[in-house]
Amino acid sequence: MPEQSLNIVTGAFGYTGRHIAARLLAKGARVRTITRRPGPAGSRIEAAPMSFDDPDALRRSLEGASTLYNTYWIRFEKGPVTFQAAVENTKILVKAAESAGVERIVHVSITNASADSPLPYFKGKGFVEQAIRDSRLSYAIIRPTLVFGSEDVLLNNIAWAIRRFPIFPIFGDGAYPVQPVFVGDVADIAVNAGAGSGNAVLDAVGPDEYSFEELARLVALFMGRRPKVLHVSPRIGFALTKLVGYAVRDVVLTRSEIDGLMAGLLVSRSEPAGATRLSEWLAENAKTLGRSYVSELRRNYRGGRYMK
Numbered sequence: 001m002p003e004q005s006l007n008i009v010t011g012a013f014g015y016t017g018r019h020i021a022a023r024l025l026a027k028g029a030r031v032r033t034i035t036r037r038p039g040p041a042g043s044r045i046e047a048a049p050m051s052f053d054d055p056d057a058l059r060r061s062l063e064g065a066s067t068l069y070n071t072y073w074i075r076f077e078k079g080p081v082t083f084q085a086a087v088e089n090t091k092i093l094v095k096a097a098e099s100a101g102v103e104r105i106v107h108v109s110i111t112n113a114s115a116d117s118p119l120p121y122f123k124g125k126g127f128v129e130q131a132i133r134d135s136r137l138s139y140a141i142i143r144p145t146l147v148f149g150s151e152d153v154l155l156n157n158i159a160w161a162i163r164r165f166p167i168f169p170i171f172g173d174g175a176y177p178v179q180p181v182f183v184g185d186v187a188d189i190a191v192n193a194g195a196g197s198g199n200a201v202l203d204a205v206g207p208d209e210y211s212f213e214e215l216a217r218l219v220a221l222f223m224g225r226r227p228k229v230l231h232v233s234p235r236i237g238f239a240l241t242k243l244v245g246y247a248v249r250d251v252v253l254t255r256s257e258i259d260g261l262m263a264g265l266l267v268s269r270s271e272p273a274g275a276t277r278l279s280e281w282l283a284e285n286a287k288t289l290g291r292s293y294v295s296e297l298r299r300n301y302r303g304g305r306y307m308k
């Protein structure tokens, strides 16, 4: 990578994008993000507004960049934030990148994204992948499974529940598989893909596959807890997550996320691309994991402006 080449990273003040940006900065690149946030004082990351309603401004923010690393997406719909809007916004971003002369896009998607999926998250991701394939940009589409790491929401909140409650409810039989991948490995895969030139679609999956119940038990084991696992129907499980959601003022999980988890969509048939084992990471981090609840609403909905 030439010194001081400019890269755009959406989500550089967020979770996965933060790790991508850190690696690019470490390689001597300039990083600009397109965001709703002002960004921390003294950050080496330049911030430009996420102005999907002003494609010209978006194009100017992208000018001079060689590669766009895109992590922009929403976890669930709320008010004007819809999956359809997120698809349209991403198309606007891709068009703006084309007209700004950006050469390559590294797009973070999800395993088993498909325009035919009945689940809106996976369906929207499928539409976005198609828009990227149809664009003039060279592309690498990175498809992670469940991403774990220090600022993660799902694993942290599983740990939070295990710390607080003597019972841990599992939707259905808990046998559905997950193959978690470390956020640092996803960032490495993305940055390596950015340095390439051909079109590629890569699953970013970790080395170990667990059933969801095994995953929860592994987290509990490293935390030194032994909650009673209670198998509940997805309907009852969803009602319980809603109850907890009222208490913590968050959407803990959506019904569609539960269905996606139970459909076993967070695994891949590809060779593991990430080397970090969840068990090794838990050995280092279980002490602090889940000490406080991480709210998706606070992180991505209440704090920032709603994005149409």
Ligand SMILES: NC(=O)c1ccc[n+]([C@@H]2O[C@H](COP(=O)([O-])OP(=O)(O)OC[C@H]3O[C@@H](n4cnc5c(N)ncnc54)[C@H](OP(=O)(O)O)[C@@H]3O)[C@@H](O)[C@H]2O)c1
Binding pocket: 010, 011, 012, 013, 014, 015, 016, 017, 034, 035, 036, 037, 050, 070, 071, 072, 073, 074, 075, 081, 108, 109, 110, 111, 144, 145, 146, 147, 148, 300, 301, 304, 306, 307
């Ligand atoms: N986390 C996982 O376990 C996981 C698993 C598989 C795939 N992925 C994919 O990986 C990518 C990054 O995920 P992440 O968890 O690291 O996300 P994140 O950092 O929380 O957010 C990434 C980006 O989405 C924007 N965003 C998030 N919620 C938004 C909202 N409600 N309204 C408007 N913009 C919003 C953020 O904008 P700001 O910069 O303005 O905050 C940022 O650009 C996503 O495409 C996701 O689908 C994640």
